[in-house]
Amino acid sequence: MSGYVAVGWNRTKYIYDGILIAGVVTYIAAFMGIEAWLHPPKAQPEWIDLRIKALGTCAFLMLTIILSIGPLARLDPRFLPLLYNRRHFGVLMFLVAAVHAWSMVEWFWVQDALPSLVDEFTAWPNYLKFIGFPFKALGLVALFIFFLMASTSHDYWLAVLKPPVWKALHMAVYAAYGIVVIHVSLGAVQRDRGLFLPILLGTSLAIVAILHLIAGARGRPIDRGIAANSDGWIPIGPPRSIPDKGAKIVAAPGGERIAVFRDGNEIGAITNVCAHQNGPVGEGKIIDGLITCPWHGYQYQLKNGCAPPPFTEKLPTYRVRLKGGIVEVDPRALPAGTPASVKVPLKA
Amino acid sequence: MRRPHRKAHRMIWPVLALAVLFGFAMTLVLRPPAEPAPPPTQEQRR
Numbered sequence: 389m390s391g392y393v394a395v396g397w398n399r400t401k402y403i404y405d406g407i408l409i410a411g412v413v414t415y416i417a418a419f420m421g422i423e424a425w426l427h428p429p430k431a432q433p434e435w436i437d438l439r440i441k442a443l444g445t446c447a448f449l450m451l452t453i454i455l456s457i458g459p460l461a462r463l464d465p466r467f468l469p470l471l472y473n474r475r476h477f478g479v480l481m482f483l484v485a486a487v488h489a490w491s492m493v494e495w496f497w498v499q500d501a502l503p504s505l506v507d508e509f510t511a512w513p514n515y516l517k518f519i520g521f522p523f524k525a526l527g528l529v530a531l532f533i534f535f536l537m538a539s540t541s542h543d544y545w546l547a548v549l550k551p552p553v554w555k556a557l558h559m560a561v562y563a564a565y566g567i568v569v570i571h572v573s574l575g576a577v578q579r580d581r582g583l584f585l586p587i588l589l590g591t592s593l594a595i596v597a598i599l600h601l602i603a604g605a606r607g608r609p610i611d612r613g614i615a616a617n618s619d620g621w622i623p624i625g626p627p628r629s630i631p632d633k634g635a636k637i638v639a640a641p642g643g644e645r646i647a648v649f650r651d652g653n654e655i656g657a658i659t660n661v662c663a664h665q666n667g668p669v670g671e672g673k674i675i676d677g678l679i680t681c682p683w684h685g686y687q688y689q690l691k692n693g694c695a696p697p698p699f700t701e702k703l704p705t706y707r708v709r710l711k712g713g714i715v716e717v718d719p720r721a722l723p724a725g726t727p728a729s730v731k732v733p734l735k736a
Numbered sequence: 737m738r739r740p741h742r743k744a745h746r747m748i749w750p751v752l753a754l755a756v757l758f759g760f761a762m763t764l765v766l767r768p769p770a771e772p773a774p775p776p777t778q779e780q781r782r
Contacts, residue, residue: 519766555741562748566756573763581770589760597753604746611739644739666737 404473408480415449416442436495443488444576445588448568450481452592455565459603461682465671468682475541478561482531482538489531492524523575526567533564551666569593613641621709621716624648627655627732630715635679637670640719645670646706648717649679649690656690656729657706657717664701692727705729 419442429435454477460467496505505524514522537558539545546554569589577585614622622638630636630650637660639645645660647670658679660670667683674680678687678696688695693703702724708717710732722728737745 518762519768552738552741555737559741559744559748562752566752566759569756570759570763573760577763578767586764593753593757593760597749597757600745600749601753604742604749607742608746611742639739661738666741668737 400469401473401476404469405476408477412446412450412480412484415446419445432498433495436491436498440488440491440495441576443484443491444572447481447485447488448572448588448592450477450484451561451565451568452596454478454481455561455596456599459599462603462668462671463599463606465682471683472685478534479538479541482534485531485534489527519574519578521574523571526571526574530564530567530571533560533567537561537564546665551664555666565596610637610639610645613639613643616640616719617716620720621711621718622646624715624717626713627653627710627715627734630655633674635670635672637668638717643719644721646717646719647679648706648708648715649674651677651690653731653734654690654729655708655710655715655732656693657708658688658690658693658703659706659721661703662686663695663703669703691729692725694725 420438423438423441429438454474457467457470457474457477461471493502493505496502508522508524511522514520515525537560540549540554540557549557569592572585572589577589616622622640624630624636624638627650630648632650632652635647635649637645637647645668646657647660647668648655648657649670651674658669660668662669662681662683664681664684664686667681667686669679669681669688672680672682674690675687677690679690680687686695686701687699688701688703693705695701704721704724705726705728706717706719706721707728708715708730710716710730713735715732
């Protein structure tokens with residue numbers, strides 16, 4: 389738990405959350421309004437059924453957007469602001485999905501049919517079928533995964549579990565997404581004959597899968613690494629090939645990524661892995677003289693990889709040098725916080 | 737993200753996408769046909 393500092397609320401977070409909540413309320417109101425106008429519900433269970441559909445499609449759309457934010461931000465930095473508060477997006481999605489599940493229980497309850505719901509879950513032979521599988525059980529499994537993720541989304545749990553474990557736990561969202569697609573396919577798609585749901589599912593699946601595949605392929609060349617010189621140093625290029633206030637990301641074959649930053653004539657190299665959530669520090673910029681992670685704004689000094697006081701995070705640094713007009717980096721990491729930046733002459 | 741995390745991403749997504757796409761397609765292929773609309777009653781015919 390040492391080192392945990394609660395991240396305070398700020399104006400950007402309030403705006404982000406305000407837009408999220410307004411979007412959810414608008415979607416649900418519009419969905420229910422249009423559906424009620426087209427097919428007016430006659431009794432209370434039909435109203436609840438309408439609410440189940442509105443909340444279910446809303447949660448699924450939110451999940452699609454949440455899963456698209458990561459690869460979109462890697463492909464185009466303009467999407468980075470969406471990543472900033474993605475955890476709140478996830479928690480709100482869980483709440484919408486939880487009300488969707490509760491509405492389903494309510495649908496049985498108002499008709500004094502709760503035993504039928506229990507029967508659906510305990511019809512064991514149906515678990516061996518494909519069409520006819522108890523799809524509500526799939527929804528429950530996905531909801532449980534979302535609950536685990538929402539309840540551990542706070543930075544407190546990130547500090548307790550440490551970023552690698554926390555990230556691995558949160559990768560369960562991919563499995564949950566697959567489960568949700570099959571939950572809807574075996575449930576509502578079997579009952580409703582319209583095209584809306586198949587199109588919604590197919591489009592979502594195509595967008596999410598293609599974005600992840602493209603983003604993964606885009607990063608592959610960096611991970612292949614650059615062959616080192618005879619003395620083990622990796623050539624980066626002339627100083628000006630590193631964008632001012634930005635970085636070039638490189639890796640030794642089989643090694644972790646290194647971000648080589650330039651701030652004017654000062655060049656320094658740190659690990660590309662942020663101490664907060666393992667974010668790609670090298671995709672960030674130098675703001676107010678500090679390397680700033682693009683994910684959540686964690687900052688580090690170029691000279692030694694240390695966060696500015698009072699923060700205590702430190703990143704491993706790498707030795708850099710200028711040899712024959714080419715910047716080179718030694719891929720053997722120095723202990724976190726070791727000063728290693730150098731000043732180089734800049735040719736016009 | 738660290739190298740193992742990226743590697744996991746690159747391995748998981750093609751498999752997950754194909755598995756889910758296959759499951760989704762099968763639910764459409766095996767979907768039972770829609771029930772025919774009930775015939776109109778005598779009263780409706782009048």
